[in-house]
Amino acid sequence: MDAPLIARFDTRRELEAQWRALLERAQGRLDLFDPDFAVYPLGAPDVETRLRAFLQAGGMLRLALHDPAHVERSCPRFLRVLRDYGHQVECRQSPRSLRHLSDSFALADGLHVVRRFHCDHMRGEAAFDAPVSVELPAQRFDALWDESRSTLAPNVTGL
Template sequence: MPDKIMVGEHLYNEAMQLIIQSAEHELLIFDQDLKRGEFSSLATYELLQQLLSQQITSRVSIILQDSAHFQDKCPRLLNLLKTFGHKMSVHVTNQSAKHAKDCFILADGKHYIKRIHIDQARFKYAYDDVATVKALHTRFEELTEAIQDTVSITPLGL
């Protein structure tokens, strides 16, 4: 697949689903708030549920800059977090990481989709692009160092 920039919300949603569907073991997701893309859709829920159910070692890690949309508008994903809390995590960055305006999804260390700027539906995606995924994985690790909070589905202390 050529490495070119694609444009359009519909195409972005389709490519996002393809990358999520390609995951067999691990998904790493960085997004500002999950408002763009079809994160609240039944299709995304089913793909993530399948990933988390099929392998004992499968994992989904999400880093957000703001979790309000996730908590208020993504009940299916909250349900997955409740069911698969031992395999799924959702974190919120501190202020130092709020400047990042791109977002990306990494699947199994080899497939990716990267939205170039959150406010524009310009993106790249590829299968078997280990070099690009490695660079984005390094970025994801840097974002984990900026985690301020963890989204929990249970009240503190219970």
């Protein structure tokens, strides 16, 4: 394993660059949490391409959020990925009792994390090849996941 790489960021551009770097490193598992994913480029063509490649290679994606409205309204590319790979992608919405959670993080393979300290700010940290940095957010994600319910289910209309 490579030596851990830690990078701090405080702009949207830097956040997106670190998030894309995490997507490029992901091989088997992606766990993503954000209150609404409004600052993540889920609808970008390059992200769709990368997610499709990740899922074609057998990856699994879990996305947890408080409010799916932005994704439903503004991320048709992600919704197509969800439709096409619904057996490998699951999205869950947090219960009202957990809507106070205000950080945001993306985890890949138990090795990499990109984390914003608060969803109202871009300030955060990316850690690659750093399983120790992933432990706490992974535990928090699993606890949130267990309490959440399915949302953004792929569906077929017009039949």
